Amino acid sequence: MEEYFKTHSSDLIYGAVIILAVAVLYLLTNLLHKWLLKRRLNKFASLNTTPINLVKRVVNTLWIVLGLIALTFIFVEEEEFAAMNEHFKLVLYLGFVAIITIVAATSSNMWFTRSIRRKTQTGDDPTNFKFLRYVSVYGIYITGALFGLLAIPSLHGVAQTILGGAGVIALIVGVSSQEALSNLVGGLFIISFKPFKVGDVIEISDTMIGTVTDITLRHTVIRNFKNRMIVIPNSIINKEKLVNYDLGEQKCCEYVEMSISYDSNVDLAKTIMQEECEKHPLIYDNRTELEKQDGIPMVKVALVQFDDSSVKLRAWAWAQTFGDSIALKRDVFESIKKRFDTKGIEIPFPYRTIVVKNKEGSK
Structure with missing residues (x-):
């Protein structure tokens, strides 16, 4: 050893x-x-x-x-x-x-x-x-x-x-697929031409609307108003027609529409809708100085459609941002409904008339 x-x-x-x-x-x-x-x-x-x-x-x-x-x-x-x-x-x-x-x-x-x-x-x-x-x-x-x-x-x-x-x-x-290259090129186009940017509220369809949170080499991430993340490949989002609520002016006009019965007082209903919209804290005065001098109301209300059992009234309510317009519309729906109830203005259910004919000889 x-x-x-x-x-x-x-x-x-x-x-x-x-x-x-x-x-x-x-x-x-x-x-x-x-x-x-x-x-x-x-x-x-x-x-x-x-x-x-x-x-x-x-x-x-x-x-x-x-x-x-x-x-x-x-x-x-x-x-x-x-x-x-x-x-x-x-x-x-x-x-x-x-x-x-x-x-x-x-x-x-x-x-x-x-x-x-x-x-x-x-x-x-x-x-x-x-x-x-x-x-x-x-x-x-x-x-x-x-x-x-x-x-x-x-x-x-x-x-x-x-x-x-x-x-x-x-x-x-x-080594790359055509789809991967399309997403990469799509991301470069988004960054170069800026149809939207991080932080913008965009709408691609009725089910895809929210705030852009990230733009990667492959996809764009949107957070919708339910706090859900929507991941859209760049090649797809570049082909879609989208609405950018933060591109240019951010003020937004929201349609507040209510239907009332034919028997109800149209003028009173229009006045209630105008008052409820104008007193909301998120309302935005979009009138020019000349329109203010001429006494044009801040919120315009008009009858826009005749339906089978009702007439449709529309109020043009402006807000500073798209988010404010959604909150405004949600709030005034409730306040207008309560005012309609107190003033006896009916929001009708659909009516259906059933005619029963007796056969000849029947008792």
Whole structure:
């Protein structure tokens, strides 16, 4: 046994040093991770800790793999040293590329997040920054992957071609579906021509109306008034005819329509509708100075339709925003109904007259 230790003493010392070095690096990485995590959380309470945890796992895995490769030098023949050394360098290179990529993507994401928050607080449009955040983060990860390919001899030529620029379009077209490309191009069109932006209230159909919360490379996210998130691919939303309630002037005219019976007093009903709309706190006076001088009422009410069992009255009520117009309409429906009840104005049910004929000779 003593002879074995004397013969292999250098190898044993080398192995012990490697194991000790890996253990120390593993411990230091965990301590650094805890310190960095605590510092970041104190500075950014809402920070996503997933990238930091991922970096820790990658670094610890890198130390273990490098340690195992270093230990194999004890058992390989001298002519295999060169190949093992290349493997060691490859793992080290890939590990550091992965770490740099994750750190760069995380830093870019944090910078864009802070910029978006500042623009939101100052009332500026954050749409461009939200879209560019996805472009930047995905671009960094793709670039990191390409540099990783450079280290693999069999894929070295492919990576050089892609990085050279000539193969980028061919690669995207080859591996991407037509729908994915349509969504990407659609997102670029939305950002470039700005038919809407983050924070706008848009209406695509009767069932899809809400506030734009995000525009990504693939889709646009809308939060409807039920607090449900609607995800619409960019290729689809670019083909639809939509209404943007925040594009240009935000004031909005809402139709307040009520049907009354033919026997009811039309003039009284019109007066009640006008008064209830005008006294609502969200009503907006859209009259010009000349119209005010001429005594034109703030809310115009007119009989617009004859139905089978009723006549329809319409009030043109203006509000400063689309959201205000919805609240105004909801409130005045109730107040008008109560006023109609007290004044004896009937909101009729549909009437149906049934005629029963007796057959000849029947009793």
